Amino acid sequence: xxxxxxxxxxxxxxxxxxxxxxxxxxxxxxxxxxxxxxxxxxxxxxxxxxxxxxxxxxxxxxxxxxxxxxxxxxxxxxxxxxxxxxxxxxxxxxxxxxxxxxxxxxxxxxxxxxxxxxxxxxxxxxxxxxxxxxxxxxxxxxxxxxxxxxxxxxxxxxxxxxxxxxxxxxxxxxxxxxxxxxxxxxxxxxxxxxxxxxxxxxxxxxxxxxxxxxxxxxxxxxxxxxxxxxxxxxxxxxxxxxxxxxxxxxxxxxxxxxxxxxxxxxxxxxxxxxxxxxxxxxxxxxxxxxxxxxxxxxxxxxxxxxxxxxxxxxxxxxxxxxxxxxxxxxxxxxxxxxxxxxxxxxxxxxxxxxxxxxxxxxxxxxxxxxxxxxxxxxxxxxxxxxxxxxxxxxxxxxxxxxxxxxxxx
Numbered sequence: 292x293x294x295x296x297x298x299x300x301x302x303x304x305x306x307x308x309x310x311x312x313x314x315x316x317x318x319x320x321x322x323x324x325x326x327x328x329x330x331x332x333x334x335x336x337x338x339x340x341x342x343x344x345x346x347x348x349x350x351x352x353x354x355x356x357x358x359x360x361x362x363x364x365x366x367x368x369x370x371x372x373x374x375x376x377x378x379x380x381x382x383x384x385x386x387x388x389x390x391x392x393x394x395x396x397x398x399x400x401x402x403x404x405x406x407x408x409x410x411x412x413x414x415x416x417x418x419x420x421x422x423x424x425x426x427x428x429x430x431x432x433x434x435x436x437x438x439x440x441x442x443x444x445x446x447x448x449x450x451x452x453x454x455x456x457x458x459x460x461x462x463x464x465x466x467x468x469x470x471x472x473x474x475x476x477x478x479x480x481x482x483x484x485x486x487x488x489x490x491x492x493x494x495x496x497x498x499x500x501x502x503x504x505x506x507x508x509x510x511x512x513x514x515x516x517x518x519x520x521x522x523x524x525x526x527x528x529x530x531x532x533x534x535x536x537x538x539x540x541x542x543x544x545x546x547x548x549x550x551x552x553x554x555x556x557x558x559x560x561x562x563x564x565x566x567x568x569x570x571x572x573x574x575x576x577x578x579x580x581x582x583x584x585x586x587x588x589x590x591x592x593x594x595x596x597x598x599x600x601x602x603x604x605x606x607x608x609x610x611x612x613x614x615x616x617x618x619x620x621x622x623x624x625x626x627x628x629x630x631x632x633x634x635x636x637x638x639x640x641x642x643x644x645x646x647x648x649x650x651x652x653x654x655x656x657x658x659x660x661x662x663x664x665x666x667x668x669x670x671x672x673x674x675x676x677x678x679x680x681x682x683x684x685x686x687x688x689x690x691x692x693x694x695x696x697x698x699x700x
Contacts, residue, residue, distance in 0.1 A: 296669075313383055337357070342358045362495075362504045365498065372488075381476060392417065398607070405459075406462075421470070424475075428450070428478045429485075431447060455545040464541070465540075467548075468538065468539045471548050472528075490509070493505075536645075553578075557579045610696050613699075617656075617657070630679070660696065667689055
């Protein structure tokens with residue numbers, strides 16, 4: 292019979308795979324339509340109401356595309372809606388958040404040195420941050436500033452900075468950056484579900500009823516779509532940040548996360564300008580490089596790491612430390628893994644422990660029990676290439692220790 296931890300890890304893999312697939316579909320269609328919209332050109336033979344057209348070649352054929360700024364005179368027989376890519380990405384993202392972070396809150400979300408939260412409190416804060424992020428953003432877009440897009444973006448960025456700082460006060464650095472990405476992704480999907488799609492349905496209903504659609508609905512949807520375009524690249528960075536402790540494991544993680552949004556704006560501005568054939572703003576790449584170098588410099592602040600002598604075990608870690616065979620496991624892990632997974636790695640070329648996983652003290656090893664079980668007990672993923680010669684007997688001992696702790700829970 293499979294271990295629960297193994298099945299749960301495969302569940303996480305399946306949900307992550309689904310999330311990546313749907314995200315590719317959503318981002319691909321989003322980027323395509325932004326490029327298409329910016330590339331539209333006037334033509335003398337455009338029908339009434341048409342805003343522009345574009346000729347494209349792909350897959351051995353030519354495509355002739357026209358855009359109506361408000362709507363055509365009559366409802367077309369065939370109309371393709373682009374919404375499920377967004378919805379599927381968000382739903383799979385929430386599922387992945389639940390499987391990894393909510394179910395593993397004690398390991399991935401809670402840092403007692405910042406906020407000594409119970410599991411339910413950490414999950415409640417997670418949900419609250421995500422929900423309030425959308426509420427605040429939507430209120431901003433409906434405020435008197437809505438007629439001043441630049442002002443909206445500046446206030447939005449200020450809110451992002453404040454949220455980034457606040458998240459880093461209550462969660463681990465890894466969870467803080469991930470949640471900032473989740474908040475932004477929720478804003479993007481809610482834009483589609485609660486603004487863009489409803490406005491498009493109003494226009495379609497007017498067409499079917501023979502009424503002239505109000506152009507304001509299209510303008511509102513276009514603004515939200517533009518926001519989504521500029522938020523996409525930062526979301527990708529934040530969702531991948533958990534693989535890079537240099538991004539989340541420093542005192543400056545909240546600043547790094549905020550600056551990533553500026554990098555996203557500079558990159559998208561370049562491509563948007565090019566798609567619109569409005570110039571070649573190469574200066575945006577200089578800005579991007581400077582900002583990226585700033586991230587690299589900020590990341591050199593020390594990783595979050597308490598004095599090993601002062602570390603206290605969480606209740607979950609105490610269970611694994613009390614399981615039979617833990618003393619031998621601790622000795623095996625520190626002997627085979629700590630040259631890389633240390634607060635100051637001695638392996639050549641490593642400055643930080645991979646993925647921020649430190650395996651030195653008893654609290655370290657007990658706190659990473661599930662990872663050790665999956666990476667070195669069930670599989671041979673660690674050590675890489677078995678470079679430190681972890682024996683089959685050692686791996687069997689790891690499995691026996693972990694299962695003993697589970698049975699004693």
